[in-house]
Amino acid sequence: MTWLRIGWFYAVGVLAAAQLGKLSSLATPISQALDLHLSSVALVISLLELAGALLGLAAGRIVARLGLRRSLVAGLALLTLAGLGQGLSTSSDGLLAWRALESVGYLAIVVAAPVLIFHSAREADRDSALALWSSFVPVGVALGAMSAGLLAELWSWRASLMAIAATAGIACLTTWAVPAPVEPATLPRAARRRLPPPRAWALSAAFGCYALFEVGMLALLPSFLVEQTGAGTGLAGLVTGLASFATLAGSIVAAWHRRRQRSGTGPLLALALLLPAALLFLLFRPEPGLAVAATLAILLNAVSGIFPGLAFALLPKVAGRAGLTGASGLLTQFGASGSLLGPPSYALLVAWWGWQGAALAGCVASLACLVLMRAALHPAMPGTGQRLLEGCP
Structure with missing residues (x-):
């Protein structure tokens, strides 16, 4: 049940x-x-x-x-x-x-x-x-x-x-x-009027950076595929949909990892944030070929999908049981803000530096996300942060 x-x-x-x-x-x-x-x-x-x-x-x-x-x-x-x-x-x-x-x-x-x-x-x-x-x-x-x-x-x-x-x-x-x-x-x-603790703010801001990375990339992907690979509008939309749906695979990996709780979360977080950022530079380049571009888009989304799974799993630990509902609202607010800022941020850098600007935008968002996650997992007391990274209650 x-x-x-x-x-x-x-x-x-x-x-x-x-x-x-x-x-x-x-x-x-x-x-x-x-x-x-x-x-x-x-x-x-x-x-x-x-x-x-x-x-x-x-x-x-x-x-x-x-x-x-x-x-x-x-x-x-x-x-x-x-x-x-x-x-x-x-x-x-x-x-x-x-x-x-x-x-x-x-x-x-x-x-x-x-x-x-x-x-x-x-x-x-x-x-x-x-x-x-x-x-x-x-x-x-x-x-x-x-x-x-x-x-x-x-x-x-x-x-x-x-x-x-x-x-x-x-x-x-x-x-x-x-x-x-x-x-x-x-x-x-x-207590209801009390703001979420600082680490919940850091985690929520990190989630906002992830949303900026993800939504901005997906928003520009169809145009990139049409312009640089010659894909039709329908095919470009299909590839984008498959790439978005691939984040489910990352969520499953995060769930499996949190259930095992045998190894630290830190390395998996770094993988989920840095590898997709690096793959963006292979994706957003002149004429990569449709098959290569589609494979890279799906792969980087599957890997990046690990991050939101870990973020939601860690939210109760940084917010506390009593502050979980307020922190959930805060996470929603930052995620929505990142979703709104993502497409124009990517588009602005593409206008300045070409399609490599899209990769740069995603890279900056990923690095900011990683820095904020380090702040979110910073120990409030000696030893607390290490236990959190190891996945202990």
Whole structure:
């Protein structure tokens, strides 16, 4: 029953992340039906991350006050309502308003779900469960984009959005019926107002650098493949999707490592951050060949996927059990900020130095991430940091 419950909370996170991918695949039919410029549709798509960048820490405090399962149910209810509203929208203003409401539901879910997974898992399984949770975004984005596009082809883009909303409604009712883990006692108001500890800030900032690296690279990859390898738009999108989905392999490696807990985390962290950065210089070069570029993109994403798995597994250790919900909101805020900053940062350096500028942007983000992780794992007391790096409770 424990892993079934964990699997359900993971599935809810995947459903939330599907809201990131669904509008991307529906951008063209929506812009045509509502007579919108593609830039307006792009604004609607990015609004989900913008809310996370602005409100993540506040969401952590609100979730801690409302309770984890109630927040999860409320988040799913908002996804349902917002999805139905988007399907009925007749203007960009309406689409933006419903997307803003959807962003609140998304935030509630991604803050509450990992904490519910933490409290659902047995002590020995918590690290591996949180490591697997880290894959919810690439899995959800891929499934959301594919399902939305398929349903739009079968029916229409409006029917596609409503079908996904109906799925969220069913998940809402199911979540209300699923036995919830015993939540920690409600903290005093003064404790809820307390900011996460410094090491949680360092870990969250490191996660933001990773998001900048990953999202920026994936955002520019299709254009690079079309320009430098001669791939068609569809094939470039397929390679990018496979590369994004490959991060799941890294999450599985991180979960396996945290379950074993026999060797230090430090070397694996360095591998997950430095090897992908080095591979970027082999990828973003003139005319690498489609097969070589696709292989490098998939490989570096598979390796880089180890990092978010380790980051989520280490979050309870740097934040403490009492501060986990607030730290989850903080991690969400930095991750969303990195996602927003990644594409323009890469694009700016590409404009200055050509495609090697993309490799430079990723390298700088990876090095900053490594430095911040060292700060996050810095011992608060003699010996504490070493035990943390060794994976001990």
